[in-house]
Amino acid sequence: MxxxxxxxxxxxxxxxxxxxxxxxxxxxxxxxxxxxxxxxxxxxxxxxxxxxxxxxxxxxxxxxxxxxxxxxxxxxxxxxxxxxxxxxxxxxxxxxxxxxxxxxxxxxxxxxxxxxxxxxxxxxxxxxxxxxxxxxxxxxxxxxxxxxxxxxxxxGHDYILSKFVNEIIESDPDYAKGELTYSLIRTLRMACLAEFNFGLSKKALREMSNVELSSEFENFGNESIEVDIYDLKYCNECCMNYDxxxxxxxxxxxxxxxxxxxxxxxxxxxxxxxxxxxxxxxxxxxxxxxxxxxxxxxxxxxxxxxxxxxxxxx
The missing domain is CATH 3.40.50.1820 (Alpha/Beta hydrolase fold, catalytic domain)
Structure with missing residues (x-):
């Protein structure tokens, strides 16, 4: 447009x-x-x-x-x-x-x-x-x-999750620079991992062995670094203010x-x-x-x- x-x-x-x-x-x-x-x-x-x-x-x-x-x-x-x-x-x-x-x-x-x-x-x-x-x-x-x-x-819990993701991202001083750094990639991974527990049911997670869970958790984190940290931050704030x-x-x-x-x-x-x-x-x-x-x-x-x-x- x-x-x-x-x-x-x-x-x-x-x-x-x-x-x-x-x-x-x-x-x-x-x-x-x-x-x-x-x-x-x-x-x-x-x-x-x-x-x-x-x-x-x-x-x-x-x-x-x-x-x-x-x-x-x-x-x-x-x-x-x-x-x-x-x-x-x-x-x-x-x-x-x-x-x-x-x-x-x-x-x-x-x-x-x-x-x-x-x-x-x-x-x-x-x-x-x-x-x-x-x-x-x-x-x-x-x-x-x-x-x-x-x-x-x-x-409630969903608002706090969004606040938590925001806190993780804003805690990295490199975020304000507006350019991707190794530190921001690590921060992005941590912010995305906060979401891991909010997909499948508690029962489905409980039925996995700790080895399986660790593997899924690791894969989830590795895949998340494909996301742009600024896209994530803006979207997170948009959703957080929805009412x-x-x-x-x-x-x-x-x-x-x-x-x-x-x-x-x-x-x-x-x-x-x-x-x-x-x-x-x-x-x-x-x-x-x-x-x-x-x-x-x-x-x-x-x-x-x-x-x-x-x-x-x-």
């Missing part, structure tokens, strides 16, 4: 947007796309996270690729799209909010596809923040929202909330269940799974419920 203006007034020019499409585009009488579903990934993911819905995109399935046209965008702040790393601005990149992510996406959809209305939006984890915020800020933009393994505000509790009554679209009892990030009793009570036109699916926060990778297990929900928008 030629430019993008953040809600704090900062403007960036020549903005990169990474995306992919999947499915079958269909048009109305005015030649506008009418069957678009936008997919939103989790923190520091990218467009490829949309692969989570592929197993239920078969003919006659909930997300039948012959019925729907999916657009998946690497969010503002995520590598591949406009971010601290891809712009090389590092710690001089403008601070951004979830509303900025929503507006970045909405502007791109308008400029690239001339889209002013979409059929629906799917959001997983941080993508759920984006989906709910879009439904609040632009209540007529979509007909439905699917919010998976997510919440309406970052609070739409008082605005949920502005949502007019139909909302499907998907949760997992074993999710260490967003336990249903604190997140999905109260959220479903605060959103008037919502449905709730809660399942048991050792995948925990990664349950969105097993949408096949709720294929029937998804199909029942999506039949209302075919």
């Amino acid at each position: 030629e430019s993008f203006e953040f809600e704090n007034g900062k403007v960036l020019n020549d903005v990169t947007v990474e995306y992919m499409t999947f499915g079958t585009p269909k048009y109305d009488e005015q030649g506008k796309l009418k069957n678009v579903i936008v997919y939103n990934h989790g923190s520091l993911g990218n467009y490829a996270s949309m692969k989570k819905i592929f197993p239920v995109a078969f003919k006659g399935g909930p997300f039948d690729e012959e019925k729907f046209f999916f657009i998946s965008i690497s969010a503002l702040g995520s590598p591949g799209s406009c971010s601290p790393s891809t712009t090389d601005l590092k710690n001089k990149f403008p601070k951004y909010s979830v509303r900025d992510i929503v507006n970045f996406q909405k502007q791109f959809l308008k400029e690239k596809f001339n889209i002013s209305h979409i059929l629906g939006i799917i959001g997983n984890s941080m993508g759920g923040f984006v989906a709910l915020t879009q439904a609040i800020e632009y209540p007529d933009f979509s007909d439905f929202v699917i919010c998976g393994l997510s919440t309406y505000k970052v609070a 739409v509790e008082s605005d949920l009554n502005r949502i007019k679209t139909k909302v499907l909330i998907i949760a997992c009892n074993q999710d260490p990030h967003f336990p249903p009793e604190f997140d999905a269940i109260p959220m479903s009570e605060l959103i008037e036109n919502s449905e709730l699916i809660v399942r048991d799974s050792d995948l925990g926060h990664l349950f969105f990778s097993d949408l096949e297990s709720i294929c029937y419920e998804l199909k029942e929900f999506m039949d209302g928008f075919s």
Whole structure:
């Protein structure tokens, strides 16, 4: 895009947007796309996270690729799209909010596809923040929202986890230099390792031997150094400040909330269940799974419920 203006007034020019499409585009009488579903990934993911819905995109399935046209965008702040790393601005990149992510996406959809209305939006984890915020800020933009393994505000243990990650990063004096050093790579690894316990269920971790756990922990840390520490820091702060509790009554679209009892990030009793009570036109699916926060990778297990929900928008 030629430019993008953040809600704090900062403007960036020549903005990169990474995306992919999947499915079958269909048009109305005015030649506008009418069957678009936008997919939103989790923190520091990218467009490829949309692969989570592929197993239920078969003919006659909930997300039948012959019925729907999916657009998946690497969010503002995520590598591949406009971010601290891809712009090389590092710690001089403008601070951004979830509303900025929503507006970045909405502007791109308008400029690239001339889209002013979409059929629906799917959001997983941080993508759920984006989906709910879009439904609040632009209540007529979509007909439905699917919010998976997510919440309406970052609070309690999850807020403290984000604070802890911030403390680790800011404790390294090299962070302020805006250039990668050996010390920052080590700090990045430590900050990412703080997240290790918040993926699989406690039961799944308990059933691993200490040797297996140590190996998984080591691999997780080694893979994490592929992340840019500035991308991580900015995304972490964006999520840490997310809270739409008082605005949920502005949502007019139909909302499907998907949760997992074993999710260490967003336990249903604190997140999905109260959220479903605060959103008037919502449905709730809660399942048991050792995948925990990664349950969105097993949408096949709720294929029937998804199909029942999506039949209302075919």
